[in-house]
Amino acid sequence: MDIGIIKYGLGNIASVFHSLKSVGSSPLVIENPSEIRNVDKIILPGVGNFTRSKKILDMNGWTEEILNATQNLEKPLLGICLGMQLLAEWGYEGLLADEDTRTSGLGLIKGDVVKLTKLGCDERIPHMGWNTVKWNVCSPLLEGIPNNSDFYFVHSYAFVPNKISEIVATSNYSISINAVVNKNNIWGTQFHPEKSSKAGLKIMENFANF
C-alpha cells in the first residue's frame, strides 16, 4: 500500500516523507501528476500561498489527477496545512493585497478559506506553536490519541467547511479553529502531524493503515 506525497512546489516535504517511513509505511515522492495513478493513498502537503499553489496544481495537471483519484477511484487523501485548505471550494488568500478576490480550491469539501483576523481572531498572527486539539467526533484518523492532545500549528488562514458535521476536531485561539476535517475518503489537518511528535506520528500511522 503505497502513499504518494505530492511535490508540487516549495516546502518541507522531507519531514512528511520521514514521518511515514518511521511508522513503517513506504512513501513515494510524486513529481509527475500521472504517477498518482500508481499509488493507493495521497498526501497533499503545503506551505505558502493558496492562490499560487492552486495555480501550480491547475497548470501542471495535478488538479485533474487528484480529482480523478479521489472522486472516481475513492483513494484516501490527507491534506496537511495549506494542503487541507486547498480541499475547500474557495480561498480568500490572493497574490496581491486584494483580499476580496477569491480563488477556487479543489472543492472536495464545501467551504471557504478565510483569514484568521476576518474570523475575529485577536491573537498574534500567524497562529504558531503547539495548541490543544479537541475532538468533536470519534474518527479513525485520531484513533489511539487521547482527546486534547497538542499539535503543531503554523497558519494565518483557516478552513471553514459549510457543514459542521465535516469538522472532526477544533482548536482554540481566541476563536475556534477547525483542526481536522473529513468527508468520506477526504481528510485534512490544519496542524502539521509530521512535526507533532508522537501524537502526530500516530496520525500518519492511522492514515497509512486506512
Add this chain to the structure above:
Amino acid sequence: MLKKRIIPTLLYKEMGLVKGSKFNSWRRVGPVLPSIKVYNTREVDELIFLDIAATQNKSDIDYETIREFSKFCFVPLTIGGGINNINQVNKLLEIGADKISINSSAYENPRLIEEVANQYGSQCVVASIDAKKTGNKWTCFSNSGTKDKKINPITWSKKLEELGAGEILITSIDKDGTNEGYDYDLISEITSQVKVPVIASGGAGKYDDMYKAIDISGASAVAAASIFHFTEMTPMEAKLFLDKKGISIRKNYVMTK
C-alpha cells in the same frame, strides 16, 4: 491555548556537538545522531541546531549532517550558522529544516531577513541576537561573540521584527554556560519592545530559571543546552515543573500515561 516551549539547543562544531561557557572553552558533548534520538524520545517541543563554526571558518553549513539529523526529528527544527544567502535557506528547507536562524549576516545584510520572510513567511525566520553587557549597557556581538557590533540589542530586535523576523532568539553571552540563570532584565526589555515571540537563551541552571524567564521576563520559549547535556535534568521534568507552577505547557500523551 498556545503552549510555552522548551527548546534544547544543539551547538555543532566540526563534526560534533559542543557546549562552552561565555562563548568560549568549548567542551565536546558527543556525536549528533544519538542526541537527536534521545531528544525525540524525551518529547521536546522543538530543537535548535546551530553550526557555530560556519561563520568563523567562512564555511558552508554542514548539509549532510542536517539531512541525516532531520530524518529523526519530528518536532519543528530550526537551523542556523553561517547563513548569508537565500540559496542556503532554500536548500536547508528542502532537506528538512522548518525555520532558519540568522545572526551575523543580518548586520551586514538586513535585507536577507526580509527576503526570507517574503519568500517563506515570517514563521520561517528566527532572528538570533548574541548580547553582552559592558558597564550597565548591552551590546550586540556577531561571529560567535567575537565582533562588537556596537548596536543595542533592544533597538536591533525592533529592527529585526520590522524586517519580518517571526521570532527573536536572544542569548546572553555573559550568562551562557554559567548555569546562573538567564539575563532576565535583557529578556524583559526585549519582550516588552517586540510583538513576536522571544526565545530566552543563555544561563539556565535549574527549572526555576525557565519559570522566571517565562513568568517574569515574558519569554514565549526557553532554550537551554548545558543543563540538558551535563546534568540529569531533562526537558520533560522541566515541563512537569512549569506545569505545577501554572505555566501552560504541552502535555503529550506519553507523559500522561
